[in-house]
Amino acid sequence: xxxxxxxxxxxxxxxxxxxxxxxxxxxxxxxxxxxxxxxxxxxxxxxxxxxxxxxxxxxxxxxxxxxxxxxxxxxxxxxxxxxxxxxxxxxxxxxxxxxxxxxxxxxxxxxxxxxxxxxx
Amino acid sequence: xxxxxxxxxxxxxxxxxxxxxxxxxxxxxxxxxxxxxxxxxxxxxxxxxxxxxxxxxxxxxxxxxxxxxxxxxxxxxxxxxxxxxxxxxxxxxxxxxxxxxxxxxxx
Numbered sequence: 001x002x003x004x005x006x007x008x009x010x011x012x013x014x015x016x017x018x019x020x021x022x023x024x025x026x027x028x029x030x031x032x033x034x035x036x037x038x039x040x041x042x043x044x045x046x047x048x049x050x051x052x053x054x055x056x057x058x059x060x061x062x063x064x065x066x067x068x069x070x071x072x073x074x075x076x077x078x079x080x081x082x083x084x085x086x087x088x089x090x091x092x093x094x095x096x097x098x099x100x101x102x103x104x105x106x107x108x109x110x111x112x113x114x115x116x117x118x119x120x
Numbered sequence: 121x122x123x124x125x126x127x128x129x130x131x132x133x134x135x136x137x138x139x140x141x142x143x144x145x146x147x148x149x150x151x152x153x154x155x156x157x158x159x160x161x162x163x164x165x166x167x168x169x170x171x172x173x174x175x176x177x178x179x180x181x182x183x184x185x186x187x188x189x190x191x192x193x194x195x196x197x198x199x200x201x202x203x204x205x206x207x208x209x210x211x212x213x214x215x216x217x218x219x220x221x222x223x224x225x226x227x
Contacts, residue, residue, distance in 0.1 A: 047217060106170075
């Protein structure tokens with residue numbers, strides 16, 4: 001059974017940093033791209049960042065480019081998202097999602113999400 | 121950037137009735153289009169990919185159609201568990217993008 005378990009969310013002040021993690025199990029992690037998608041309270045889904053199966057290619061939404069960094073450790077079956085220079089508008093539930101393929105093929109499994117709240 | 125527009129924003133349907141949801145892309149995405157269902161407090165669930173291919177374990181009452189810029193998700197006979205928010209998603213171009221969602225509610 002595929003499982004994705006996010007962690008690392010919490011309350012942080014504007015300008016602060018957080019690192020989110022997503023522990024994956026039930027599939028060959030190193031064979032699939034992974035993605036972070038966020039959802040602000042009461043709003044729709046927003047794509048944030050994707051990383052290819054081996055980590056050689058990364059992609060970011062303009063809204064987070066230069067502030068967020070996606071990475072993965074295939075030996076630990078874990079996906080990461082480093083969030084720096086956080087703003088109030090980054091407040092959201094952050095989901096990790098497994099791609100159907102090596103990159104950009106739709107997301108067939110999602111985690112339950114971790115809440116990031118940016119507030120003073 | 122490709123903008124995905126879903127309509128209607130809210131759809132009121134009686135159980136057993138048919139629901140038709142629309143998604144329009146601001147430029148062609150070929151058939152690189154997925155549909156997701158989301159219930160409160162849960163992560164999304166993949167329903168359809170490649171515009172018309174049902175994902176694993178998705179009931180046959182869910183069907184997708186379209187290509188290019190116009191797409192449709194049809195739920196042939198709504199069951200109680202189908203009342204949720206539905207999102208379309210294009211994965212043809214970076215940046216990836218989602219529609220704003222259609223909430224299917226009980227009439």
